[in-house]
Amino acid sequence: MAKKLAVVLMTITFLILNGCVSDADRQKEAETVYVNGNIYTVDHEFSKASAMAIKGQxxxxxxxxxxxxxxxxxDTEVIDLNEKTVIPGLNDGxxxxxxxAxxxxxxxxxxxxxxEILNMVKEEVGRRDPGEWILGRGWNHELWEEKKFPTKEELDAIAPHNPVVLTRVDGHSVWVNSKALEIGGITEHTPDPTGGEVIRDTDGEPTGILIDTAEEPVTSQIPPYSSERVKDGLLKAQEELFSNGITSxxxxxxxxxxxEEIKRLYEDGRLKVRLNVMVASGTGGxxxxxxVHYYxxxxxxxLYGDRFTVRSIKLMGDGSLGSRSAALLEDYHDRPGHKGNYRFTDEELYRLVKEARxxxxxxxxxxxxxxxxxxTINTYEKVLKEDPLDDHRWKIEHFQVATADEIRRIAELGIIPSMQPVHATSDKNMAEDRVGPKRIKYSYAWRKVLDAGSYIVGDQMPRWN
Structure with missing residues (x-):
């Protein structure tokens, strides 16, 4: 192959030097050519190729x-792939x-x-001054032997003078210590907010677990990271994506x-990943x-060489199944009398969706x-009837615990389910406990959703969805 490429290059160079290559041929020249590869094109036939040429982007x-x-x-760089496999960059939905970051x-x-987590907190306490916040994420009590929510006392024993906030794996509850509760002003007299819950013991005392909107009195007090530290984290996040083959x-x-921090990194030329960013709504309704800014x-x-787009909004309709804050039509199988937490009234969600339309x-x-x-389905349908849009591409993120009728309706209305396959594995230890044997049949139901005629948006990164 190397001899063949050398002959090709020598031949083309000879023709150029002797004026035998036209301007049209020169315009066709690529900057980089890859040969001798096993290239998956992912076209409709899933055909494979051995070579590709790149010019610009x-x-x-x-x-x-x-x-x-x-x-x-x-001037073309020719790279021999030595029969290695090439796939298109993955897109995480x-x-x-x-x-x-x-x-x-x-x-x-x-x-x-x-x-292990408590030991990590203890080590962090040793590196911080009293009063400094200690933050983390990823704990999952369903993986622990006792499968119970942790308590503030466990953190108090190792971090009495530092506020500690550890976010659960799903991002819908936090484990905090007494210092954090004190800073947030949360006591036994604090009422549960709309869309959230303060988990309490039998005496009504907060245990140190705050669900969804109940977190805000504490998390709103966390001082922001410096701009440089945020940028460092964003660049590390980019490398995490690239190392997994995700380019957009x-x-x-x-x-x-x-x-704005993301845009500054694009302007500096340091951010290369392609991002389609949803703008988050405010608190409550x-x-x-x-x-307001983007409207x-x-x-x-x-923007930035077709790397950055903002044209969609993100609304938060409920919480998560693991934290028992996902809003269910019937009681939780493992917590009778509790149906989870809606983040919006019907009127609030309607106003936000109508405003976006x-x-x-x-x-x-x-x-x-x-x-x-x-x-969500009812609100989308109502707004689209009032102000039709044929190719709306409105989505439901997660679409996790559905009913047969909901699966049918989203297909008929053209609502796109954005479902994360990794949730089936992360939730497998608790999902049926939460919803029972009947509802589980229509939960995480990719095949039923596909058979109904919907297209599913998926993802690849289990830790960041």
């Missing part, structure tokens, strides 16, 4: 080693890019035992300050300053429980 040819030869010029500079509790992704809900500014499409933005709503899913 575009593939200008994909095919055989012989037919790529006209793209090889005197749902992750949280700034969240990845912060997690990579915090305590990593993913797939760790409670004892949908960021499922960011606020204006994070979006409020539009929020980030959405006034309008969408941003294909008015401004021409794509809508995506987080809805895990069948109650939140039904609320």
């Amino acid at each position: 575009k593939l200008v040819y994909v095919g055989s080693d012989e037919e790529v030869e006209p793209y090889i010029g005197s 749902h992750l949280h890019f700034p969240g990845m 912060r997690n990579l500079i915090q305590i990593d509790g993913f797939n760790k035992t409670k004892e 992704a949908t960021d499922a809900g960011s606020h204006l300050d994070d979006i 409020e539009t929020g300053e980030s959405l 006034q500014k309008g969408p941003e499409i294909g 008015k401004h021409g933005w794509q809508v995506a709503t987080h809805a895990i429980g069948d109650g939140a899913i039904l609320q």
Whole structure:
């Protein structure tokens, strides 16, 4: 192969030097040509090729080693793949890019035992001054032997003078110590907010677990990271994606300050990953300053060399199954009398979706429980009947615990289910306990969703969705 390439290059160089190559041929020359590969094109036939030519940011040819030869010029770099496999860069349909960044500079509790996490907190306390916040994410009590929520006392024993906030793997509850509860002003007299819950002991005392919106009195007090530390985390998140073959992704809900940090890295030329960013709404039923800004500014499409787009919004309809905050139509199988937490009233969700339609933005709503899913479907249908849009591409993020009727209706209405396959494995130890043997048949039901006629948006990164 090396001799063949040398002959091709020598021949083309000779023709150029002797004026036998036309301007059209020179315009065809690629910057880089890859040959002798096992290239998956992922076209409709899933055909394979052995060569490809690249010019600028575009593939200008994909095919055989012989037919790529006209793209090889005197300045073309030719790379022999030695029959290695090449696939297109993967696209992740749902992750949280700034969240990845912060997690990579915090305590990593993913797939760790409670004892391991407590040891990591203790080590962090030794590195911090009293009063400094200690943050982390990833704990999952369903993986622990006792399968129970942890308590503030366990953190108090090793971190009495530092506020500690550890976010659960699903992002819908936090484990905090007494110092954090004190700073947030949460006591036995604190009422549960709409869309959240303070977990309490038999005496009504907060145990140290705060669900969804109940976190806000504490998390709102956490001082922001410096701009440089956030940028460092974003670049680490980019490398995490690239190391897994992911070159583009949908960021499922960011606020204006994070979006501006991302844009500054693009402007510096340090961010290469392609991002489709959803703008996060405000708290409760409020539009929020980030959405107000973008509704006034309008969408941003294909910025920084077609690497950055903002034209959709993210709404949070409920919580998660693991935290028992996903909104269900019937009681939790393992917690009678509890149906989870809706984040919006019907009127609030309608107003937000109607507002997005008015401004021409794509809508995506987080809805895990069948109650939140039904609320979202009904709201989408109502708004689209009032103001039709044929190719709306509105989505339900997660679509996890559905009913047969909901599966049918989203297909008929053209609502796109964005379902994360990794949730089937992460939730396998508790999902049936939460919903029981009847409802589990329509939970995580990719085949039923596909057979009904829907297209599923999926993801690849288990830790960041």
